[in-house]
Amino acid sequence: MIYAELISIGDELLIGQVVNTNAPWISRQLNKAGFAVKQITVVGDLEDEIINALDLARKRADIILITGGLGPTKDDLTKQVLCKYFNTHLVFDPQAYNDIENIFRARGREVTPTNRTQAELPASCIPVYNKNGTAPGMWFHADGKVFVSMPGVPYEMEAMMTDFVIPKLMQEFKSTPVIHKTILTQGIGESYLSDMIAEWENNLPEYMKLAYLPAAGMVRLRLTGMGESKNMENEMIIETGKLKKLIAPYIYGEEDETLAEIIGKLLRASGKTLATAESCTGGNIAHLITSVPGSSEYYVGSVVSYSNEIKKNELNVNADTLLRKGAVSEEVAIQMAEGVRKKYNVDFAISTTGIAGPDGGSEEKPVGTVWIAVADAEKTIAKKFLLGTNRMRVIQVASETALNQLRKLIIGQI
Missing domain, CATH: 3.40.980.10 (MoaB/Mog-like domain)
Structure with a gap:
């Protein structure tokens, strides 16, 4: 070497x-x-x-x-x-x-x-x-x-x-062949992944090595093959296939793709459109989406509804719902997603509402509580996530999680 x-x-x-x-x-x-x-x-x-x-x-x-x-x-x-x-x-x-x-x-x-x-x-x-x-x-x-x-x-x-x-x-110099295969996962921590694939990992060929690469809201699994094996490419494909079967519900992509890029490909291929309504993420989801070249083909716009007044006036969130359930609730997340979808007449919508911290939490709704909703013409699905107490990490993880929820909705996983 x-x-x-x-x-x-x-x-x-x-x-x-x-x-x-x-x-x-x-x-x-x-x-x-x-x-x-x-x-x-x-x-x-x-x-x-x-x-x-x-x-x-x-x-x-x-x-x-x-x-x-x-x-x-x-x-x-x-x-x-x-x-x-x-x-x-x-x-x-x-x-x-x-x-x-x-x-x-x-x-x-x-x-x-x-x-x-x-x-x-x-x-x-x-x-x-x-x-x-x-x-x-x-x-x-x-x-x-x-x-x-x-x-x-x-x-x-x-x-x-x-x-x-x-x-x-x-x-x-005579270089050594190196092949990398990277699987992108979301919604599961590295220790849980490690437990799920332990037997597979322990039986990898000697020239293959698995690396866990966690980041905010996701874990990359990089399988590296290094050596002179004539069948290395095929063996890497076989092992990657085994890995995919073991963790299929958590995989969202491969190699260097971002969730925003994957969402863009899905929307572009289907000719569908998207809008977002963001509270606790403060426009970060819109930023991720528009960082992809050509996103204007499918992304219409966003409402950053940080205050309850904007939620009511721009998204038609019910004042009584805000009073009874609070801004950080399933009901408000659903109304935000449906409101922005109708406002901009789009096929899909995302909404986020939560407590990024460091203040504002309670025993019932601690810092890091985030409700994320995704909607299309047929249904709206909201889910609660507890994302920790670091403000920037809450924003980052909530944004990536929201994009992944949308991906699942588009491909029929939820």
């Missing part, structure tokens, strides 16, 4: 000012190419820390990929540190400078003396030219290892990885 290690450089990563999105993206690309990531390390803009990270990485991995620290300012040390580490010196690279000139010309600007220094590269490296920015990458060989340094700007790094780094790594 060929192992890779990632080193992300930058004080901004250590203090939390910038989120390190590069490392997970690179890990995914390496994994697809058949290289296993051994470790991810984040270090600051300090020479000793960078050198120490390089020393440790070369002991563990065959491929060391470095991001960050290639800017033109004094705090960007990576290029100088790599020169010292590989006992080389900087030389001017005409092609790198031409790329920098083209970028400045496109912006109507002249290359500054500081930016000109970015065209100086270590003499012993293979340049990795940057068509999207002013910082070229660098490829080094040392003791059978490969070191690649790339800019920390994501779209610059991603282009280098896609166009040059991954193809060249696959030329230089």
Whole structure:
């Protein structure tokens, strides 16, 4: 197995000012190419820390990929540190400078003396030219290892990885086939899932591994096969099929699909329309739905009925029902869903009403109580959920749960 290690450089990563999105993206690309990531390390803009990270990485991995620290300012040390580490010196690279000139010309600007220094590269490296920015990458060989340094700007790094780094790594190393199958579940916790599939999991072939990946309102099950087995693809399909049978009521999709995307496909395929009425989720369901390109084909709109007055005036929720049952009730959830469906003349509707917290709960209706209703022309179904006491998690889980309830209604599961 060929192992890779990632080193992300930058004080901004250590203090939390910038989120390190590069490392997970690179890990995914390496994994697809058949290289296993051994470790991810984040270090600051300090020479000793960078050198120490390089020393440790070369002991563990065959491929060391470095991001960050290639800017033109004094705090960007990576290029100088790599020169010292590989006992080389900087030389001017005409092609790198031409790329920098083209970028400045496109912006109507002249290359500054500081930016000109970015065209100086270590003499012993293979340049990795940057068509999207002013910082070229660098490829080094040392003791059978490969070191690649790339800019920390994501779209610059991603282009280098896609166009040059991954193809060249696959030329230089024999990668190991890796296959992933991911099942998406909702409405059941990981410990319950684990109990349900324990016997199946214990009997998996040695080269297969199952990972549980919980998130707000859902659990992903990722089955990974790694090795040289000729029948791995077929065996993965067989094992995935067994898993699906065991947990069928909780599965809503596969791979990287979101519930909002799945809902969109179902509505688009049937030519149906949707509207939402949200209280405790405050428009989050509408946000998830409209994050899908083309959602205007099936999504009409929403009423964020946070107050009882809006529930009454915009959704025709009965004032007496609000008085007798309270806003967080089955009856109000049903009237909200039916009200918004009629208001916008749509085929399907979702409503949510609940107590997101941290205040507002009672013994009868504690914080985290959420009623969710889904409706079509024939029926309206409401269900109560207890979603914990963390406000943001209640909103997130309620939103995903509402979408899943709608999915079940559309396909006839409820």
